[in-house]
Each structure stands twice: as structure tokens, then as C-alpha cells.
Amino acid sequence: MSKPFHVLIIGGGVGGLTLAQGLKRSGISAAVYERDRTPTDRLQGYRVHISPTGSSGLHECMAPELFDIFDRTCGSPNNAVRFFTEQMHELLSFERELVQPTDPIARHRSASRITLRQVLLAGLDNVQFGKTFSRYEERDDQIIAHFEDGSSARGDVLVAADGGGSRVRRQFLPQARRIETGVAAIAGKIFLDTARDRIARPLLDGISLVAARGGYGLFVAIQEINGGAIGSFGANDPAFAGAGNLFENTRSYLMWALSAKRAKFGIPDLESADAPALAAAASRPMTRWAHAFRDLVDLSDPSTLTCLSIRTSIPVAPWHTGRVTLLGDAIHAMTPYRGVGANVAIKDAVRLKRALTAGSKRDLIEAIRAYEDGMRAYGFRAVQNSLRAMHQTVTDNVPGLLASRLLFRTINSLPPLKRLMARRLGEE
Known part of the structure; x- marks a missing residue:
């Protein structure tokens, strides 16, 4: 019979919490250590696309x-995915019946990041907030995580799920780099609720x-919020009280993002620019x-305007x-241009859960090795595909752009x- 073991998960994002839910469902002891009760990442205020792979993974790990x-x-399912020119001439459209699988589980979903976080936290008995990881050490066939408040935790496996700026990765794989794309x-x-009738109909679809x-x-x-919260889920999270409209979680909204090489925006320090400057x-x-596109900026709630540096x-x-092992952005952070980052993190969590569940305490290292071999292959493939999609989106190559438009029309x-x-839309 396998000896019981304990897993330390550093970071309470989508990947870390999915792993915690999966381990709990598999009867494996785990604890999550999260730096902040409220996220510092402003992306938390926006929707996240959950692909059929991501949906299947959540279904496997969640009760x-x-x-x-x-x-x-x-959110209510999108009716279509459409590609336009800047003059709003349609190039290519995919109606819902083409994009959405018939499987009731493995489907495309549009989720609030805040609500997904609420659901993934539910039922987890060992999530500790205010725990900023500082370092780890190995001792007596165990791993000890140390935190900035002077506390520590002991386990058999340490999982870095602490995002793109991972402190665990910095110690474990100092050669691993995350770079600015420019x-x-x-x-x-x-x-x-205040601007629907002033938005062009195709953009509401x-x-x-x-x-x-x-x-x-x-x-x-579009993120159409389904009517009414289910208990505390889908309501405004008290942890976000006072955080402003960016983290409002009960009103339907349209989100937009305009990308370009940084210099094109004409502001040296975009991250510190105020709302009027960003607008x-x-x-x-x-x-x-x-x-229809120009109006989007004028109709936006100024408090929600933000700048994202693409890494x-x-x-x-x-x-x-x-x-020590890693998942999600802690090892393979990618650009958002294929919308698969959260789904790859969920895939990591599912595969690591399966590996740890199948292994015993004696062969944990082999189980982790098998997980890492697969994760490196599909994770960095997704990184490269997302980077390629970014370059295609912000290209200055006019002949290439015109060729792409001709291809889409074809x-x-x-x-x-x-x-x-x-x-293939939205899949890893």
C-alpha cells in the first residue's frame, strides 16, 4: 500500500486551485499558500476563455x-467568432454551431476570472492567504517552504503555481526566463446595462x-452575466470590496483590447498612464x-482602462x-493572443494530479518526471503558437496582412x- 504524502502548492491561481481540487478529490493531502487575498493582476477583472480541454479538466478535478x-x-455562449477589417468589413465568421462541440462537458465557456476563483476555492480546507514564498530547502526526503512572515511548511512535493513572476522558479530554474515582447x-x-443600445450589433454577438x-x-x-448569483458564487467577492468597477462581477459587459508595439502608443511609460492618457x-x-470600433473607447468606464505589457x-x-515542479505561467507564460493560457494551466493541473495519484511516495520522482516531459512539450508548443499569433496580429507587413485577408475570405x-x-479555434 502506498504511503500518504503531502503536496505544497505555492500560488492560488487557476492552475494551483484546480490541482488542489483534483488532489482533494483523489484523496491526496495538499495545502495552498497564496500571497494575496486580492489579486494584484488587473487581468482578474476580465473574462477568461475556457476551452473544451479546459472544461474537461475542470470537470475531472472538481466535485x-x-x-x-x-x-x-x-456567461451566455457567444453566437459567433468574426474577423473584420478596421472598416468593419467581414472577412470570416464562425457561427456557434461550427465552433461549439455537442459534448455538454467539453465545450467552450466564457468565465469570469473572479467567479472561477470563487468556485475553485470552495470546499478547500487548507488555503492560507498572506503567505509570500521566500525560499525552499530539501531535508530528510522532504521539502520545506519558507515564507516572509517567518513561518514554514513541510511536505513531500512543492508545486510552483505562483504565476509568471514565480519566486519558486527563480530558485529552482534560475536559467528560465520570461521576456518582454515589445x-x-x-x-x-x-x-x-447603460450602453448596449450604443454598440454596433455585430459586436454584441x-x-x-x-x-x-x-x-x-x-x-x-461580450460577457453576458447569467441572471442572479448562485449563493455566494458569481456575486461581488468581498475580497474585492473597494477595488472599483474593473472587478465588478454582476453586470454584463463588453471588453476590448487594442494591441500594438509599445512605441506606437506614444506614451513612454504606459503602465503608469492615467485613464485619459490611455483613452x-x-x-x-x-x-x-x-x-463602431472608435466608439468603444468613448463608451468605456474610465476606471476600467488599463495597460497590459505582453510577456x-x-x-x-x-x-x-x-x-519541486511547476505548472502554468510559472513555467510557460504565454501571450494572450490564442486565449489558451488558463487552459494549458488546467491541463498541467490535471496531468500532475494524475501522475501524483498513480505514484506512491517511493516513486514520486518518476511520476513528476513523466508529467514534466509531457508538460514541456505541449506547454512550450503553446508558448510558440501564442507568440506567432501575436506577431500576426500586430504585423507591419502590409502584403502579409492583405494575403491573410484573402485567405480568410477564401x-x-x-x-x-x-x-x-x-x-481548432481556441484549442491548445
């Missing part, structure tokens, strides 16, 4: 009643994407775009496997090719 709550708190995005939210001349890319998506920087390149990981050569006219491309 059935929790997955049901997650499903019911997701691209930034300005994003905002429009609350639909799902997801819209624009790769424009001049090296700009626009992403637009002006986003409006300037759209002066000759269709009014990416550099693939890492295989390392010596031990009692695909739009060929149903078999369109169905093939639709199946």
Missing part, C-alpha cells in the same frame, strides 16, 4: 456540484477580431476606423527532476475548410 455551479455561472495592449470595459493596417490588433468580446492613446490609431517565456531545456467561402478551422 460534480462545483462544476455544475461553475457551468451555471459562465508589445502592449490597452483594454477597457463597457457595461451593457460574440467575439470580434481585427488585424489592422499600421500594426494594430483589436479584440472585442487618447487607444483612440489615436483608430481615427480612420469604422465608428512570454523562453523554452527551457529539460532539467533534473526532483521534489476560407469563408469553402465550408469544409471553414469547419476544419473552426474546430
